[in-house]
Amino acid sequence: MFQDSLPPIADACSGERATALATDLWGFDHWFDFTHFKRSADYCAARLEEAGLSAVECISFTADGRTCYGDWVAPLAWDVSEAELRIVAPETLSPVRYSDSPCALVMWSAPTPPQGIEAEVVWLDDPRFAGLSEASPDTRLRGKLIFTSRHAGEAKRLATRHGAAGVITDHHAVYGGAQFERPLDKISWMNLWTDDPNGWPFVAGDTLAFGFVLSARQGDRLRHLLRGGQPVQAWARVDSRLYDGTFDLVTGVIPGQQSEEEVLVFAHLYEVGAQDNAGGCAVVLEAARCLNNLIVSGRLPAPRRSIRFVLSWEIYGLLAYRDARPEAMGRIIAGLNLDSLGIPPLRSGARLRIHANPHAQASYTDVLIQRIAEQILPPGEWAAAPFDTTDAVIADPAIGIPTPWLGEMTSQVWHSSLDTPEKLDPRTLEREGVVTATYLYVIANAGGNEACWLADEVVREYAGRLVKATEIEADLAAESAWHTASRRLGHVRECGRHALRSCAQVDASPSTCAHLNRLERHLDSEYDRMREALAAALARRAGNALWTPPTGIPLSAAEAEAARLVPRRTVAGGLSLGRLSPDHRAEAVCVTGGENPRWSRALCCALYWCDGRRSMLEVRDRLEQEVGPLSFDLFEYFRFLSRHGYLQLDNGTAHAPS
Numbered sequence: 001m002f003q004d005s006l007p008p009i010a011d012a013c014s015g016e017r018a019t020a021l022a023t024d025l026w027g028f029d030h031w032f033d034f035t036h037f038k039r040s041a042d043y044c045a046a047r048l049e050e051a052g053l054s055a056v057e058c059i060s061f062t063a064d065g066r067t068c069y070g071d072w073v074a075p076l077a078w079d080v081s082e083a084e085l086r087i088v089a090p091e092t093l094s095p096v097r098y099s100d101s102p103c104a105l106v107m108w109s110a111p112t113p114p115q116g117i118e119a120e121v122v123w124l125d126d127p128r129f130a131g132l133s134e135a136s137p138d139t140r141l142r143g144k145l146i147f148t149s150r151h152a153g154e155a156k157r158l159a160t161r162h163g164a165a166g167v168i169t170d171h172h173a174v175y176g177g178a179q180f181e182r183p184l185d186k187i188s189w190m191n192l193w194t195d196d197p198n199g200w201p202f203v204a205g206d207t208l209a210f211g212f213v214l215s216a217r218q219g220d221r222l223r224h225l226l227r228g229g230q231p232v233q234a235w236a237r238v239d240s241r242l243y244d245g246t247f248d249l250v251t252g253v254i255p256g257q258q259s260e261e262e263v264l265v266f267a268h269l270y271e272v273g274a275q276d277n278a279g280g281c282a283v284v285l286e287a288a289r290c291l292n293n294l295i296v297s298g299r300l301p302a303p304r305r306s307i308r309f310v311l312s313w314e315i316y317g318l319l320a321y322r323d324a325r326p327e328a329m330g331r332i333i334a335g336l337n338l339d340s341l342g343i344p345p346l347r348s349g350a351r352l353r354i355h356a357n358p359h360a361q362a363s364y365t366d367v368l369i370q371r372i373a374e375q376i377l378p379p380g381e382w383a384a385a386p387f388d389t390t391d392a393v394i395a396d397p398a399i400g401i402p403t404p405w406l407g408e409m410t411s412q413v414w415h416s417s418l419d420t421p422e423k424l425d426p427r428t429l430e431r432e433g434v435v436t437a438t439y440l441y442v443i444a445n446a447g448g449n450e451a452c453w454l455a456d457e458v459v460r461e462y463a464g465r466l467v468k469a470t471e472i473e474a475d476l477a478a479e480s481a482w483h484t485a486s487r488r489l490g491h492v493r494e495c496g497r498h499a500l501r502s503c504a505q506v507d508a509s510p511s512t513c514a515h516l517n518r519l520e521r522h523l524d525s526e527y528d529r530m531r532e533a534l535a536a537a538l539a540r541r542a543g544n545a546l547w548t549p550p551t552g553i554p555l556s557a558a559e560a561e562a563a564r565l566v567p568r569r570t571v572a573g574g575l576s577l578g579r580l581s582p583d584h585r586a587e588a589v590c591v592t593g594g595e596n597p598r599w600s601r602a603l604c605c606a607l608y609w610c611d612g613r614r615s616m617l618e619v620r621d622r623l624e625q626e627v628g629p630l631s632f633d634l635f636e637y638f639r640f641l642s643r644h645g646y647l648q649l650d651n652g653t654a655h656a657p658s
Contacts, residue, residue, distance in 0.1 A: 002371075008300055014286060018279075018429040022421060022424055025269070025281050025282060026420070026421050029269060029271060030102055031080075032189075034245050035079050041250050048288055055252060058250050059251070060247070060248050061324070062246060063075050063247045064076065064077075064245070069322075070571060070573035070574065073578040075202060075203065076201070076203055076204060077247075080098060082099055083239065084097045085104070085235075090232065093222070101417050102417075103187040103188065104213055105238070106152045106213060107190065108202035111241060112166075112210060121234050122140070124155070124158070125149060126226075133158075139162075142164065144165060145166050145167070145234050146159050147222060151190070152192065155171075155211070156193060166212070169211065169212075170214040170222075171213070173188035174414065176409065178349075184217040186416050187213050189271075189417070196578060198588065200598065210240075247316070248312065250311045256444055258304050263333065263334050264308045264334070264335040264336070265308070265310070266284075266318060266403075267311055269313065270312075274423065275423070276411070277314075278421070283433045285311075286429075286433045291437050304444065305444040306444070332401050334365050335395070336365075336440065337390065337406070337407075340407045341408060343425060344381065344425045353407055354370060354405070355388045357387060357404060358395055359622070361400075362496070362498040363498075364454040364499055367461050368457075376434050386601070387601065398608075399573060447507050452503075455515060461499075462500075469485065469491075472537060472541070478539075491622060493524070497520060500519055500520055503516060559617055562615060562635050563615050563618075564652060568610065568647065568650060569612075575646060576597065577597050593632040602632075616649075
């Protein structure tokens with residue numbers, strides 16, 4: 001289907017140019033303050049105009065720490081001129097300066113007095129402070145600089161609760177529990193500086209504080225001094241300001257022949273790394289240049305649909321765009337998220353992952369992006385992966401834009417001073433650019449033939465998943481094995497149907513719809529065949545040719561009640577719970593077992609299944625099929641959300657998972 005468009009795209013996409021673009025963007029964003037963010041946005045707009053795109057604009061959104069985009073409270077704007085930390089007694093250590101290594105300063109650090117402050121450094125991990133909590137103030141920390149290996153956000157909450165002057169940390173940040181030996185000179189980027197345990201940016205009402213981040217080598221030197229028995233004194237100065245400001249969203253369009261529909265690609269700006277995410281932004285810019293040149297020159301036909309290129313703040317940009325221009329978001333039939341690109345596995349320890357849509361938004365786009373990747377990317381350097389959050393938030397069915405995500409997030413340089421342009425690989429960026437541009441163009445130009453091809457590929461994919469779903473756990477009795485595998489089969493069939501029907505977004509002509517209907521009947525027959533094969537296999541396991549599958553699942557009282565309640569969402573786009581009071585946010589931490597509603601795959605996907613038709617029991621079953629056993633009580637979490645207006649629980653018809 002994409003064999004005609006792939007060769008010219010592969011020929012026109014330049015990894016060298018993408019590397020140069022990423023290097024320029026890193027030059028702005030690695031300072032991570034709003035003055036540099038503005039320069040970054042202006043640079044992107046200039047490159048889109050230079051590439052010949054139409055309707056290029058920088059849209060400014062409020063960053064005042066109070067305005068909400070969806071459920072996400074906007075950050076407060078922040079600028080910094082310089083910051084410095086020096087150990088002055090009992091001996092002098094080399095100073096740590098923002099101008100030398102920006103990651104040495106926690107983002108949103110508040111200013112000190114112009115002359116700076118001098119204070120004793122207290123080692124928070126000293127056994128004397130075992131059991132320290134946020135519950136009651138400890139006067140031993142008042143006016144001190146606390147040093148710890150904890151995340152800066154956690155350390156800040158302790159520091160402000162106990163009256164400390166500021167925070168020093170040598171925390172080692174990794175993504176999603178990835179395991180890497182820490183390089184001695186790595187300084188982690190700390191951009192979580194809020195009073196909310198589940199929060200992210202600094203918002204209005206958060207407690208002012210400053211923080212510095214050390215490398216492992218610097219942290220070990222400081223620990224050595226602290227173990228020496230003499231008081232350790234430090235001097236710190238931060239020249240910064242927090243203020244009501246704005247952040248920009250940059251967008252431009254390659255016009256299609258049918259302007260009422262668009263395909264979108266997004267990459268977030270405003271982070272410290274070359275890989276995360278100057279590389280992703282560079283691929284957006286290079287794909288825009290490549291495709292527009294090919295179309296203008298006649299090497300590719302003008303697409304049926306427009307292709308929209310968007311760069312802005314992570315999460316906030318797309319939610320703000322949706323709030324400000326709902327009609328524009330409503331024209332988008334498919335998206336692609338680019339977050340952390342450009343460094344090959346041998347340099348970063350991370351393969352490219354192609355994250356699928358959430359199961360509640362199963363789509364042809366998942367199959368398409370993998371088929372393209374199979375043609376372009378070297379085997380072993382990429383892998384299919386389940387849905388993950390961030391800017392794939394627009395794949396929320398309540399927003400309705402299927403959006404796979406290309407990313408190398410498990411990189412060992414993630415959110416650190418080591419994520420620098422010299423690690424970028426032009427060949428890697430070029431391949432990722434070809435995948436991106438091909439995906440965008442194929443969907444933008446797809447018609448009936450392409451929709452039917454996509455549908456055929458979807459059915460082929462899900463027929464294979466149905467076979468896999470019949471695999472029986474060896475340690476389960478026949479009845480339990482039937483309940484487990486048959487539920488799994490039903491879930492795969494539902495997702496397959498959804499993905500198949502999504503092909504009608506590409507073309508809904510009578511002939512295409514007839515083809516989709518035939519394929520859906522074929523998928524259903526495969527489902528029936530797999531159920532029969534499963535029952536026969538379990539009869540053989542039971543040693544009883546007359547064994548028949550059980551017909552129902554006994555419900556507990558809590559499950560019976562959950563089967564009668566249908567959750568309906570009141571907020572689209574994922575939850576932050578940032579508008580709740582501190583006490584209610586603390587309650588949320590308890591209810592979710594510490595899962596963060598912003599980033600937790602389970603908490604996000606749970607909401608995506610709440611379509612106003614499924615009961616709470618059905619939602620839990622779908623969620624467990626998608627993410628596995630839950631570590632929290634979903635029913636309790638939904639009742640918590642209902643109490644705070646995020647869900648409405650209506651009486652429905654009791655139904656147990658089949």
